[in-house]
Amino acid sequence: MADTGFDAKDFRRALSQFPTGVTVITTLDAEGNPVGVTASSFNSVSIEPALVLWSIDKGAHSLEAFEKAEYFAVNVLGREQVATSNRFASRGEDKFKDVAYKSGLGNAPILDDYAAQFECKTWAVYEGGDHLILVGEVKGYRYNDATSPLVFARGSYAVSVQHPEMVKAPLMDEAGDFVGDYLLYLLRETYSRHSAKLYPKLQEQCDVNPEEWRIMVRLADKGNLSIADLSAMVMQPEVALRQTADWLVEKGYVAYADNATLTITEHGKEIGQKLQAIAHAEEAELLSALPEEQSRQLKDNLKALLEKMA
Ligand SMILES: Cc1cc2nc3c(=O)[nH]c(=O)nc-3n(C[C@H](O)[C@H](O)[C@H](O)COP(=O)(O)O)c2cc1C
Numbered sequence: 001m002a003d004t005g006f007d008a009k010d011f012r013r014a015l016s017q018f019p020t021g022v023t024v025i026t027t028l029d030a031e032g033n034p035v036g037v038t039a040s041s042f043n044s045v046s047i048e049p050a051l052v053l054w055s056i057d058k059g060a061h062s063l064e065a066f067e068k069a070e071y072f073a074v075n076v077l078g079r080e081q082v083a084t085s086n087r088f089a090s091r092g093e094d095k096f097k098d099v100a101y102k103s104g105l106g107n108a109p110i111l112d113d114y115a116a117q118f119e120c121k122t123w124a125v126y127e128g129g130d131h132l133i134l135v136g137e138v139k140g141y142r143y144n145d146a147t148s149p150l151v152f153a154r155g156s157y158a159v160s161v162q163h164p165e166m167v168k169a170p171l172m173d174e175a176g177d178f179v180g181d182y183l184l185y186l187l188r189e190t191y192s193r194h195s196a197k198l199y200p201k202l203q204e205q206c207d208v209n210p211e212e213w214r215i216m217v218r219l220a221d222k223g224n225l226s227i228a229d230l231s232a233m234v235m236q237p238e239v240a241l242r243q244t245a246d247w248l249v250e251k252g253y254v255a256y257a258d259n260a261t262l263t264i265t266e267h268g269k270e271i272g273q274k275l276q277a278i279a280h281a282e283e284a285e286l287l288s289a290l291p292e293e294q295s296r297q298l299k300d301n302l303k304a305l306l307e308k309m310a
Pocket of ligand 1: 022036037038039040041042054055056057059060061062063085086088089090091152237239
């Protein structure tokens with residue numbers, strides 16, 4: 001319990017219900033070395049003057065560099081930049097190794113790949129509890145419409161897709177109707193309708209949210225897995241994965257075999273089986289609309305497509 005009376009982990013969990021984009025904020029330190037940190041606290045502030053803000057943890061290695069920086073750059077990441085996000089969320093190692101970048105305003109590094117980029121002059125630095133709030137005046141910006149932004153919500157990387165309720169296209173293929181016979185649309189509709197039915201059941205019956213479910217199914221299959229392997233499998237950065245894992249540990253579903261490995265408990269195995277049974281039943285209900293042979297073919301065909309794209 002902190003002084004607030006809040007449980008810090010629970011407070012973080014509540015905050016993580018607010019989805020954000022992901023940025024890598026960069027500058028140069030006093031020695032002229034490039035410095036960068038993954039940040040989801042970025043936000044717009046003002047249009048006239050053009051101001052943006054983000055906040056940095058006072059415990060960050062790069063705190064001093066940003067506190068003193070005259071210029072910094074905000075690189076908003078695109079959906080294909082999960083590895084870049086993970087790289088800049090880590091400590092110690094040379095974060096810029098193998099990352100393509102150029103020198104921008106005030107020599108702050110600007111990444112070659114981005115969804116958007118804002119080159120800023122530090123406008124103000126405010127106290128913000130255990131963080132410092134940095135406000136930048138935007139001196140230049142650019143964006144890349146060819147990529148969609150990387151999203152971060154509930155500790156998981158995500159991509160933004162149109163909300164299914166916004167798409168009022170007819171479901172059936174009608175003559176001349178493009179959307180109703182378009183594979184991407186059909187896949188997405190099937191996914192969103194199915195998951196909207198499944199996830200609440202997992203929550204109600206097993207007290208497991210979608211992020212926890214992804215971890216549970218992997219562990220139920222393998223028994224134990226390293227945090228690093230799981231991180232890639234479930235698309236959670238290690239720091240967030242550990243937070244999700246802590247919830248599962250508290251529920252008694254998983255345990256730490258050592259600091260870097262998670263293992264499923266006996267109780268977790270039972271829950272894992274229950275989760276899989278719920279998912280199978282839901283899948284069977286959906287596929288009962290098709291003859292068995294066609295159901296099998298549907299899955300085999302999707303697998304073949306995924307293999308082709310791997
Ligand atoms: C998706 C994501 C968002 C993050 N957002 C912030 C943030 O807004 N501010 C911050 O100080 N750290 C944030 N972090 C954590 C830092 O990236 C991490 O602590 C990093 O190690 C800091 O680097 P440094 O210690 O080399 O300065 C975030 C991490 C992730 C994975």
